[in-house]
Amino acid sequence: MNIKEIKELAKKFSVEQLELCINETLEKGENYCEVRGEVIEVINTLAKAQTVRELMEQGMTEMEAIRELARRIRKIQGIE
Numbered sequence: 001m002n003i004k005e006i007k008e009l010a011k012k013f014s015v016e017q018l019e020l021c022i023n024e025t026l027e028k029g030e031n032y033c034e035v036r037g038e039v040i041e042v043i044n045t046l047a048k049a050q051t052v053r054e055l056m057e058q059g060m061t062e063m064e065a066i067r068e069l070a071r072r073i074r075k076i077q078g079i080e
Contacts, residue, residue: 002045003066009033009049010056010065018050 009018013033021033025042035042048069055065 005035005045006049006052006069007062007066009035009046010052010062013049013053015050015053015057018046018053022046022050 021031024031035045051069052065055068
């Protein structure tokens with residue numbers, strides 16, 4: 001997980017813009033958010049940034065949102 005890239009995307013784009021970029025990546029293999037790489041990695045990065053942005057809009061600080069994202073990932077992986 002590239003935290004720096006996720007933080008930059010979450011600051012730069014709205015939840016709706018990130019959703020559009022995810023859809024563009026799925027449909028066209030590219031997006032206006034300018035995230036490049038393997039499709040699955042691009043979608044993962046955009047989805048993580050979208051989650052962080054949503055949490056920030058709910059009142060969390062950037063670091064709280066990153067920690068919450070990491071906690072959710074660990075929970076899904078069965079680590080927590």
